[in-house]
Amino acid sequence: MYMYDEIDQSLVDERVIQFRDQVNRRMTGELSEDEFKPLRLMNGVYLQLHAYMLRVAIPYGTLSSEQMRKLAWIAKKYDRNYGHFTTRQNLQFNWPKLEDLPDILAELASVQMHALQTSGNCIRNVTADQFAGVAADEVVDPRIYAEIIRQWSTLHPEFTYLPRKFKIAVTGSEIDRAAVRFHDIGLIAKRNGAGELGFEVIIGGGLGRTPFVGPTIRDFLPERHLLSYLEAALRVYNQLGRRDNMYKARIKIQVHETGAETFTEMVEAEWAQIRDTAVDLAAGEKQRIADFFRPPRYRASADAEAQLRLQLRDDRNFARWVETNVAPHKVTGYRIANISLKPIGGIPGDASSEQMDAVAALADRFSFSEIRVTHEQNLVLPHVRADDLYALWQTLKSYDLDTPNLGEISDMIACPGMDYCALANARSIPVAQQISERFADLDRQHNIGELKLKISGCINACGHHHAGHIGILGVDRKGEEYYQITLGGSGAEDASVGDIVGPAFPYDKVVDAVETLVDTYLDIRTDGERFLDTYRRVGKTPFKEALYGTD
Amino acid sequence: MSQQVLSANRLNDGLVVYLVADDTWSEDIEVSEVAGDEGSVNALLTRATQAVSDQKIVDLYLIEVAVVGGEIRPTKYREFIRATGPSVRADLSKQNYVPGADA
Numbered sequence: 336m337y338m339y340d341e342i343d344q345s346l347v348d349e350r351v352i353q354f355r356d357q358v359n360r361r362m363t364g365e366l367s368e369d370e371f372k373p374l375r376l377m378n379g380v381y382l383q384l385h386a387y388m389l390r391v392a393i394p395y396g397t398l399s400s401e402q403m404r405k406l407a408w409i410a411k412k413y414d415r416n417y418g419h420f421t422t423r424q425n426l427q428f429n430w431p432k433l434e435d436l437p438d439i440l441a442e443l444a445s446v447q448m449h450a451l452q453t454s455g456n457c458i459r460n461v462t463a464d465q466f467a468g469v470a471a472d473e474v475v476d477p478r479i480y481a482e483i484i485r486q487w488s489t490l491h492p493e494f495t496y497l498p499r500k501f502k503i504a505v506t507g508s509e510i511d512r513a514a515v516r517f518h519d520i521g522l523i524a525k526r527n528g529a530g531e532l533g534f535e536v537i538i539g540g541g542l543g544r545t546p547f548v549g550p551t552i553r554d555f556l557p558e559r560h561l562l563s564y565l566e567a568a569l570r571v572y573n574q575l576g577r578r579d580n581m582y583k584a585r586i587k588i589q590v591h592e593t594g595a596e597t598f599t600e601m602v603e604a605e606w607a608q609i610r611d612t613a614v615d616l617a618a619g620e621k622q623r624i625a626d627f628f629r630p631p632r633y634r635a636s637a638d639a640e641a642q643l644r645l646q647l648r649d650d651r652n653f654a655r656w657v658e659t660n661v662a663p664h665k666v667t668g669y670r671i672a673n674i675s676l677k678p679i680g681g682i683p684g685d686a687s688s689e690q691m692d693a694v695a696a697l698a699d700r701f702s703f704s705e706i707r708v709t710h711e712q713n714l715v716l717p718h719v720r721a722d723d724l725y726a727l728w729q730t731l732k733s734y735d736l737d738t739p740n741l742g743e744i745s746d747m748i749a750c751p752g753m754d755y756c757a758l759a760n761a762r763s764i765p766v767a768q769q770i771s772e773r774f775a776d777l778d779r780q781h782n783i784g785e786l787k788l789k790i791s792g793c794i795n796a797c798g799h800h801h802a803g804h805i806g807i808l809g810v811d812r813k814g815e816e817y818y819q820i821t822l823g824g825s826g827a828e829d830a831s832v833g834d835i836v837g838p839a840f841p842y843d844k845v846v847d848a849v850e851t852l853v854d855t856y857l858d859i860r861t862d863g864e865r866f867l868d869t870y871r872r873v874g875k876t877p878f879k880e881a882l883y884g885t886d
Numbered sequence: 887m888s889q890q891v892l893s894a895n896r897l898n899d900g901l902v903v904y905l906v907a908d909d910t911w912s913e914d915i916e917v918s919e920v921a922g923d924e925g926s927v928n929a930l931l932t933r934a935t936q937a938v939s940d941q942k943i944v945d946l947y948l949i950e951v952a953v954v955g956g957e958i959r960p961t962k963y964r965e966f967i968r969a970t971g972p973s974v975r976a977d978l979s980k981q982n983y984v985p986g987a988d989a
Contacts, residue, residue: 432898433900
């Protein structure tokens with residue numbers, strides 16, 4: 336894992352001192368709310384529906400056990416004993432007091448954490464594939480580049496007041512677990528014909544009220560040019576982005592209106608001016624950062640696989656969990672263990688202090704003290720020995736963290752919705768809970784197979800509904816909660832925006848509608864087809880007819 | 887004119903509060919002062935300006951309520967959730983939550 340140097344540490348420490356002073360000045364009235372608001376937002380502090388909310392950055396979703404323990408401690412001491420993991424791999428506390436927030440930031444700084452770049456029109460906290468460094472299918476650990484981007488973008492003076500927020504995601508694999516095509520910039524590491532490392536550069540993707548699958552503007556950017564190319568793209572955006580209209584201010588609108596080809600030409604022209612300047616890192620500095628991400632000292636035992644096979648044979652429930660929640664690791668004898676934060680009927684992404692502490696202890700015991708957060712609101716222990724999986728699973732069970740549903744219908748993304756969020760038009764969480772209860776039978780879920788269901792409580796789409804195989808968008812209709820359903824979206828390497836299937840459903844009918852859609856799929860699927868595949872083969876009609884009749 | 891109460895968030899802890907007849911701010915909407923005509927609504931707003939300049943509250947706005955059987959109920963569901971707490975966490979509702987009990 337990356338460890339702060341003196342510059343990193345003094346930056347976050349100074350920020351705590353500054354924010355403490357700003358809070359004091361706010362409390363005494365020296366600063367008005369209008370003056371204070373942008374300052375608190377630059378430190379991740381929002382005022383939400385019930386209280387302040389603190390969004391803590393978890394750069395590229397990587398956490399140490401020590402950091403996780405600190406989050407648990409903050410939840411216990413300063414909040415209401417839980418936190419919410421978000422679709423941007425961050426963590427939100429829902430009830431912090433303003434007067435405690437400087438102390439909370441100081442606690443975070445003591446473990447090399449902060450809340451920078453979690454709000455405002457800056458380059459936001461960079462996200463990455465949660466299997467970074469361990470995926471059997473990756474060409475490079477994307478966290479090296481995510482960290483380089485973090486250092487470049489943090490408090491970048493030119494990009495602190497962009498037309499709108501700016502989100503960058505990086506993956507090192509062809510299998511897209513980071514939804515890179517739905518980011519302002521998505522980067523896919525790859526090798527060219529000569530074996531050199533570089534990136535496919537995707538620009539102008541996004542969700543929200545105007546969803547776009549981002550187009551590729553460069554098929555191969557040699558990795559040594561990464562920062563200068565990003566800087567060129569940000570400059571073009573910064574200069575031409577629609578500051579006059581917040582709904583048209585994201586880069587996706589600019590790319591769409593300018594046309595990807597012309598936009599690319601503008602970026603390339605800007606890049607030609609700066610590509611051989613000092614923006615790009617020298618090889619030595621890059622190596623220094625890369626060294627932090629060297630693999631741990633794996634010590635696979637010779638009979639790990641044999642022992643796992645025996646345990647799988649002897650315990651059906653364990654075998655089910657391994658089948659759904661455990662992924663291959665690039666090192667023989669190891670596995671990647673996904674920890675579902677979607678217990679049946681639970682609140683997607685929420686974890687109690689006890690659960691966070693438990694995961695930290697399990698990371699120490701089984702995963703070189705390392706934890707990942709996924710954009711699908713789950714946790715990952717990235718380096719678990721095959722013969723440790725059984726002991727891991729047994730402990731997870733006692734904390735309700737063993738739900739074997741990864742990628743299945745109850746493993747939903749849901750934004751906080753109107754239960755917490757000041758922007759929401761409808762609730763998301765209780766809809767997610769009811770769907771989860773309806774499909775509580777794990778055999779039934781397993782028979783349905785991979786089904787990505789995503790719920791947002793408003794058009795801003797924090798719940799990624801456009802990218803759901805089944806997407807649900809909460810809307811307000813004359814004070815009543817209604818839910819619009821979209822079909823056929825995907826946030827993976829086969830990215831697509833879902834199609835609206837028909838008129839919205841009231842709160843008490845939306846779960847039935849989802850069940851109708853699933854039953855329709857089961858009736859018409861062919862062997863091996865996921866819900867998404869069936870939808871892409873047959874289109875909207877059979878689903879629409881099942882929901883609304885043939886008239 | 888519909889009946890209204892004045893809501894805000896308390897500056898120091900951010901919690902939702904309502905203006906009470908004695909010019910205090912309560913987390914309990916049931917004790918809030920209801921205004922039913924333009925004059926009393928404006929009076930609520932005028933009285934609240936002191937609390938804003940005293941750094942007691944932020945983000946104040948009027949919400950519509952209905953008084954049913956003596957109970958003050960927000961007419962919009964969003965405001966009902968604000969008044970009672972997240973609908974999915976009964977343990978955190980304004981009625982049930984005991985500060986410090988979860989620590």
